[in-house]
Amino acid sequence: MRFVRAAVALLLAFPGSCLLAAEAGKPAVVVIRAGILIDGVSAAPRTNQVIVVRGNRIESVGDAGKAMIPEGARVVDLSKAVVLPGLIDSHTHTFLQGEDPAEGGYDAQLLKHPSSFRAARATVAVHRALAQGFTTIRDLETEGAGYGDVGIKEAIEAGYIPGLRMFVVTRAISTSGGYPLEGYNPDVAVPRGVQIVDGPVEARKAAREQLEHGADWIKVYMTHRSWVDKQGNLVSQPTLTLDEIKAITDETHGWGKKVACHAYNGVGLHRALDGGCDSIEHGLELDDAAVAQMAKQGTWYCPTLSVYYHQWAPEGTPAGTLDRKRAAVHGPSFTKALKAGVKIVFGTDVGGFPWTDPIAQEFPRMVEFGMTPMQAIQSATSKPAEMLGMAGEIGAVAPGAYADIVAVGADPLKDVKALEHVGFVMKDGKVYRDEIK
Ligand SMILES: [Zn+2]
Numbered sequence: 210m211r212f213v214r215a216a217v218a219l220l221l222a223f224p225g226s227c228l229l230a231a232e233a234g235k236p237a238v239v240v241i242r243a244g245i246l247i248d249g250v251s252a253a254p255r256t257n258q259v260i261v262v263r264g265n266r267i268e269s270v271g272d273a274g275k276a277m278i279p280e281g282a283r284v285v286d287l288s289k290a291v292v293l294p295g296l297i298d299s300h301t302h303t304f305l306q307g308e309d310p311a312e313g314g315y316d317a318q319l320l321k322h323p324s325s326f327r328a329a330r331a332t333v334a335v336h337r338a339l340a341q342g343f344t345t346i347r348d349l350e351t352e353g354a355g356y357g358d359v360g361i362k363e364a365i366e367a368g369y370i371p372g373l374r375m376f377v378v379t380r381a382i383s384t385s386g387g388y389p390l391e392g393y394n395p396d397v398a399v400p401r402g403v404q405i406v407d408g409p410v411e412a413r414k415a416a417r418e419q420l421e422h423g424a425d426w427i428k429v430y431m432t433h434r435s436w437v438d439k440q441g442n443l444v445s446q447p448t449l450t451l452d453e454i455k456a457i458t459d460e461t462h463g464w465g466k467k468v469a470c471h472a473y474n475g476v477g478l479h480r481a482l483d484g485g486c487d488s489i490e491h492g493l494e495l496d497d498a499a500v501a502q503m504a505k506q507g508t509w510y511c512p513t514l515s516v517y518y519h520q521w522a523p524e525g526t527p528a529g530t531l532d533r534k535r536a537a538v539h540g541p542s543f544t545k546a547l548k549a550g551v552k553i554v555f556g557t558d559v560g561g562f563p564w565t566d567p568i569a570q571e572f573p574r575m576v577e578f579g580m581t582p583m584q585a586i587q588s589a590t591s592k593p594a595e596m597l598g599m600a601g602e603i604g605a606v607a608p609g610a611y612a613d614i615v616a617v618g619a620d621p622l623k624d625v626k627a628l629e630h631v632g633f634v635m636k637d638g639k640v641y642r643d644e645i646k
Pocket residue numbers: 300301302349558561
């Protein structure tokens with residue numbers, strides 16, 4: 210942990226390398242001409258719109274024929290493009306890099322790499338996500354890199370490195386026997402990917418520590434190991450007891466913050482819901498009672514579909530059977546939750562796969578399992594904005610919102626895969642990419 214802080218301090222010590230520090234003086238005015246505007250909130254797109262950006266906020270949005278162009282404004286012509294709000298990924302890991310098992314996989318990250326190395330790669334990751342049109346992420350734990358996410362977020366906000374808006378959870382929480390590193394000589398102390406707690410007192414204390422040190426959300430693992438039993442059912446090991454999760458949600462809600470719960474299915478999933486979790490991560494197998502409870506309680510569902518199609522182990526092996534079973538139950542759970550009106554947000558688990566892969570690969574999976582392209586887009590714009598307590602400020606192209614605006618060359622309402630090719634990116638009023646043909 211101290212290592213990470215030292216690494217970030219190094220970054221902060223070289224302001225001369227900063228090309229993006231805020232400029233003094235009057236806020237710049239930029240006018241964007243949008244051929245088609247999907248504003249993230251409205252049910253239908255609008256054509257030929259003019260968006261006026263003053264400084265880091267959107268001042269106005271209106272029809273091109275009627276809009277007044279402020280004097281001296283820089284004009285960005287996206288009249289042949291489709292303009293959207295900056296996209297939001299609600300489940301990322303900037304401190305993971307889709308580790309190749311042949312290179313030591315996850316364990317090597319914790320055992321071999323200095324925290325500065327991991328912070329350097331996280332710095333690259335947030336830039337890559339921004340270049341792909343993702344202007345906000347909820348980053349769901351550092352996997353043994355302590356409070357490194359707080360440092361990356363602070364470095365972005367101070368203008369030292371390019372990046373996106375971050376909501377961070379810091380270390381995450383699970384129980385003994387509930388998270389890697391695992392499988393080492395019990396006499397050797399190895400690092401853990403989370404903060405381990407046993408009992409409601411330790412659970413509450415961990416939440417307090419993480420909130421004190423900068424967590425915007427708290428992340429809890431409510432299930433850990435999973436396997437396919439003899440009857441062919443997906444089974445997952447529950448981790449925290451109801452008393453333990455209640456101590457965490459009670460503490461976190463007292464701070465005005467929310468709790469994200471990794472839960473696959475079964476007992477752990479139901480404890481998460483009974484314990485007052487605010488979002489269910491993955492939710493591979495949602496039974497009818499879970500879906501009904503989520504709809505009733507307003508629990509968010511962040512399914513992360515596409516990552517479960519990566520790197521399946523060979524068919525017929527226990528791991529291969531598990532990989533196929535997880536994917537087989539996931540899609541129907543998503544469809545059932547969607548039909549029941551559960552609030553769904555776009556999340557990918559990127560970091561679990563490399564940041565060089567398209568993050569937008571999640572959109573076609575959401576459409577495959579029942580969303581319209583517009584619903585899928587709103588799950589990555591206005592819906593997570595609401596979940597994050599930022600409705601109207603992010604995830605929307607509307608007056609008063611932050612100027613987080615992206616554009617693609619083809620219509621994602623016709624083919625949602627168009628979102629894999631974002632060519633224009635503005636975040637907080639600054640243009641980071643301008644390659645629309
Ligand atoms: Zn994850």
